[in-house]
Amino acid sequence: MKNILMISIAGTEINFLISMPTLKAYMNQFEEVRSQYTFTILDFKLIDTIDYIIRKIKEQPVFNILCLSSYTWNKERIEILMHAHLCKDIIVGGPDIPENCNPHDSSYTITKIEGEGEEKLFYSLMNYIPPKQTLAEKPSAYLTNSVNENVINDKSMCINIETMRGCNYRCAYCAYHKFLDHIEYRDRDVIVQEIEFLYKKGKTLGLILDSNFFANEQRAVYILDKLTDLNIHIKFDIEIIGSFITEPIVQSCNRYMRNGGDLLIATGIQSINKDVLKAINRPPYDEKVFNEKIKSIEKIGAMIRYDLIAGLPKETKSSYENSIDYVINLLRYDRSCPGFSILHIIPFTQIAKNVKELGFLINNIGVVLSTPTMSQEDIIECNKLNLIIRRLFDPSDIDNNRKEVRCLYFKLKDKYHISNVKLLTSIYKLVETEIFKKRSILNGIAESRLIWTRMRTEIPYDKLLNILENL
Numbered sequence: 001m002k003n004i005l006m007i008s009i010a011g012t013e014i015n016f017l018i019s020m021p022t023l024k025a026y027m028n029q030f031e032e033v034r035s036q037y038t039f040t041i042l043d044f045k046l047i048d049t050i051d052y053i054i055r056k057i058k059e060q061p062v063f064n065i066l067c068l069s070s071y072t073w074n075k076e077r078i079e080i081l082m083h084a085h086l087c088k089d090i091i092v093g094g095p096d097i098p099e100n101c102n103p104h105d106s107s108y109t110i111t112k113i114e115g116e117g118e119e120k121l122f123y124s125l126m127n128y129i130p131p132k133q134t135l136a137e138k139p140s141a142y143l144t145n146s147v148n149e150n151v152i153n154d155k156s157m158c159i160n161i162e163t164m165r166g167c168n169y170r171c172a173y174c175a176y177h178k179f180l181d182h183i184e185y186r187d188r189d190v191i192v193q194e195i196e197f198l199y200k201k202g203k204t205l206g207l208i209l210d211s212n213f214f215a216n217e218q219r220a221v222y223i224l225d226k227l228t229d230l231n232i233h234i235k236f237d238i239e240i241i242g243s244f245i246t247e248p249i250v251q252s253c254n255r256y257m258r259n260g261g262d263l264l265i266a267t268g269i270q271s272i273n274k275d276v277l278k279a280i281n282r283p284p285y286d287e288k289v290f291n292e293k294i295k296s297i298e299k300i301g302a303m304i305r306y307d308l309i310a311g312l313p314k315e316t317k318s319s320y321e322n323s324i325d326y327v328i329n330l331l332r333y334d335r336s337c338p339g340f341s342i343l344h345i346i347p348f349t350q351i352a353k354n355v356k357e358l359g360f361l362i363n364n365i366g367v368v369l370s371t372p373t374m375s376q377e378d379i380i381e382c383n384k385l386n387l388i389i390r391r392l393f394d395p396s397d398i399d400n401n402r403k404e405v406r407c408l409y410f411k412l413k414d415k416y417h418i419s420n421v422k423l424l425t426s427i428y429k430l431v432e433t434e435i436f437k438k439r440s441i442l443n444g445i446a447e448s449r450l451i452w453t454r455m456r457t458e459i460p461y462d463k464l465l466n467i468l469e470n471l
């Protein structure tokens with residue numbers, strides 16, 4: 001019998017990764033796998049240091065294969081684990097695998113699993129191709145008890161639900177569509193059973209991992225209506241493409257919300273510049289359609305998150321600022337929040353294949369540092385704006401019914417008749433000098449997630465309010 005140790009490092013403090021349990025559930029359905037392998041998952045959090053992770057791995061009973069799942073936020077730690085001589089046989093998969101997976105010496109091997117993991121892991125362990133299975137036939141990680149007990153029983157931990165793979169669009173920077181040329185769906189009744197099971201365990205927060213949960217109107221309506229009928233009151237974060245909002249979907253969302261549930265609908269704008277959108281394979285931004293559809297969701301009281309990405313091809317600092325200005329004005333609705341980031345180059349995406357030709361400079365984990373149209377200083381300035389926007393319009397303040405900062409922000413903007421970017425820059429300067437003694441702290445781009453965690457604790461709500469009141 002060979003023991004496989006699977007390492008998951010989550011991207012937030014209240015989340016875990018569903019990828020390893022999904023692989024475990026898939027592998028364990030085969031008797032021939034079960035008779036040869038055992039699978040143990042170790043869950044780590046964003047904040048866990050590499051020393052802590054290594055110590056915990058070393059404390060484990062003997063294992064023969066170490067499986068690592070690499071994402072943008074844990075890539076650096078995964079790279080260290082790959083070469084830490086923890087095991088002779090390493091398998092690394094995930095959407096953002098380190099570019100160089102060559103071992104440093106001959107004492108260990110590294111096998112890369114690219115793309116969808118299930119069949120590839122099976123082949124890697126068993127040396128033959130598994131029987132064909134549709135996504136709907138694959139076993140549920142939750143209903144097969146493949147997720148660790150402590151994760152299931154921790155009520156504060158968010159649940160991750162996958163309902164589909166693939167996407168309607170193929171944006172040049174994105175790996176969410178998982179390189180599928182079509183959309184595959186999971187069994188909708190299994191999804192409802194999973195959510196019901198988790199709700200009964202006391203879970204109140206959920207993340208739908210799909211690229212576009214509204215891709216299929218009938219399925220979205222079916223799932224939402226079933227959850228309403230079952231009296232489930234989980235607050236779900238749902239990623240969607242704005243143009244897929246339809247009247248029946250809005251009605252189902254409304255029923256879910258009226259029955260005590262809550263929804264955060266996250267939708268990508270990415271940029272309002274038409275040349276940028278063309279360069280990333282997205283249709284031009286249609287303000288009228290978008291506004292009508294988003295307004296219909298806004299009306300029922302759902303939270304809305306608008307995403308932008310700085311550093312896209314053809315984007316300039318000034319065109320990014322135009323997008324910021326546009327989106328910040330949408331945040332007057334007090335249940336809206338921003339989801340602004342700096343472009344990451346994710347392996348195998350269309351952009352990743354052309355990074356050199358495009359003239360992009362990236363750091364060791366793929367974060368864009370400069371482009372032909374944005375200098376390093378421009379990217380740093382945009383990152384500062386992203387961070388201060390995130391602090392000012394923090395969705396957790398909405399959850400806690402704290403609206404004063406947002407109201408004051410727009411009062412100041414209206415009083416001085418200035419652009420959002422100007423006002424944000426002034427606020428940022430105050431925050432930087434008053435709160436952060438080390439100026440360099442906000443210059444980091446790669447560490448944005450950690451800097452964000454610090455910003456939240458080092459600029460508490462009252463302090464932020466105080467800064468705005470004295471502006």
Ligand SMILES: C[S@@+](CC[C@H](N)C(=O)[O-])C[C@H]1O[C@@H](n2cnc3c(N)ncnc32)[C@H](O)[C@@H]1O
Nearest residue numbers: 173174176211239240241267268307342343344
């Ligand atoms: C997976 S998407 C889902 C949203 C929806 N599908 C859409 O694009 O309208 C979630 C967000 O992740 C962000 N994102 C995806 N790939 C990214 C990358 N390579 N770098 C930075 N942000 C990225 C985008 O802002 C995107 O809106």
Ligand code: SF4
Nearest residue numbers: 167169171174176211
């Ligand atoms: S950014 Fe959104 S719409 Fe574009 S491919 Fe990714 S998931 Fe699909």
